[in-house]
Amino acid sequence: MKLASYTLNGRPGFGIVTEAGITPLTDRIEGISSLQELIEKDALSAAQAIPEAPSLSPQDVTFALPVGNPEKIWCIGVNYGNRNAEYKDGSDLPKYPSLFVRSRQSFVGNGVPLERPRVSEQLDYEGEIALVIGKGGRDIPREKAHEHIFGLTICNEGTVRDWLRHGKFNVTQGKNFDRSGAIGPWIVTADELDPAGDIAVRTRVNGELRQSDSTANLMFPFDALIAYLSSFATLSPGDIIVTGTPTGAGVRFDPPVWLKPGDVVEVEVDGIGTLRNGVADQEVGNA
Structure with missing residues (x-):
């Protein structure tokens, strides 16, 4: 799985990156507000359970x-x-x-x-x-x-x-x-x-x-x-x-x-x- 942090319209976010685009994970995993927090709380399995639904292009975001x-x-x-x-x-x-x-x-x-x-x-x-x-x-x-x-x-x-x-x-x-x-x-x-x-x-x-x-x-x-x-x-x-x-x-x-x-x-x-x-x-x- 590819996981990225980014900003979108000045707001920080993170998501799953595939060839089809970025599936946002922001506000979708309880208690997890960032990719760093996902790592620190050992919550990769929660990210893997989110259905991939790309709604962003890499060109839409600024990578952090x-x-x-x-x-x-x-x-x-x-x-x-x-x-x-x-x-x-x-x-x-x-x-x-x-x-x-x-x-x-x-x-x-x-x-x-x-x-x-x-x-x-x-x-x-x-x-x-x-x-x-x-x-x-x-x-x-x-x-x-x-x-x-x-x-x-x-x-x-x-x-x-x-x-x-x-x-x-x-x-x-x-x-x-x-x-x-x-x-x-x-x-x-x-x-x-x-x-x-x-x-x-x-x-x-x-x-x-x-x-x-x-x-x-x-x-x-x-x-x-x-x-x-x-x-x-x-x-x-x-x-x-x-x-x-x-x-x-x-x-x-x-x-x-x-x-x-x-x-x-x-x-x-x-x-x-x-x-x-x-x-x-x-x-x-x-x-």
């Missing part, structure tokens, strides 16, 4: 983040095997995942422009698969990890490259510019897309293929990430884990190729769909 206010957004760095070689530092494969966190405000939904900030021209793209946690927990064993995944979605983990180097030991600044990345357009539930399968991800900029790889090449597969994260932090329903990007980001071109206003970035993941966002400059006075 599938989970509107996740407690935690974990991001994994350098997780595809050939990305370690991309750094050309001769280092061995890592023993543990690289990890940082992002704020909810650093992401927009599908179709909403990414924002190139006033202070930098080095806005870059990173196409990734993201996991949405359904069942929370601490010290989750790897063999049980997939049971904690509600579903999968797509992320463009946009990065402001020169700000990654402002601090000596962190990348937080360059990863948390408001509206610099995107998540969406919807969540595909784990019963329809096997998290253990070989899932391909591709990124195109203005129609040009820039990134292409599959989860078969992950150094830390989804189950390993969940086990590792939950070894030190309790995972909560609605948490998002952004699982890493393949080679081919703009910073790796010679010279680097940065996103600019008017560009269109499309991240396509087999079994999910395509996350599509334009690029615009930060508006004057936009705080």
Whole structure:
């Protein structure tokens, strides 16, 4: 099942997405007012019981983040095997995942422009698969990890490259510019897309293929990430884990190729769909 959050005439809503359109679920499940609440209250079966009756087109709505206010957004760095070689530092494969966190405000939904900030021209793209946690927990064993995944979605983990180097030991600044990345357009539930399968991800900029790889090449597969994260932090329903990007980001071109206003970035993941966002400059006075 594909489940999306959106706004329609200024009102938030959520629903089931099919090729025929969107079946609204807003006000149709008792005690559930959002997709995030449906995840937190383990109410997927109630959504599955609603007869599909598409009454909206995707063009009618503005897609929002599938989970509107996740407690935690974990991001994994350098997780595809050939990305370690991309750094050309001769280092061995890592023993543990690289990890940082992002704020909810650093992401927009599908179709909403990414924002190139006033202070930098080095806005870059990173196409990734993201996991949405359904069942929370601490010290989750790897063999049980997939049971904690509600579903999968797509992320463009946009990065402001020169700000990654402002601090000596962190990348937080360059990863948390408001509206610099995107998540969406919807969540595909784990019963329809096997998290253990070989899932391909591709990124195109203005129609040009820039990134292409599959989860078969992950150094830390989804189950390993969940086990590792939950070894030190309790995972909560609605948490998002952004699982890493393949080679081919703009910073790796010679010279680097940065996103600019008017560009269109499309991240396509087999079994999910395509996350599509334009690029615009930060508006004057936009705080």
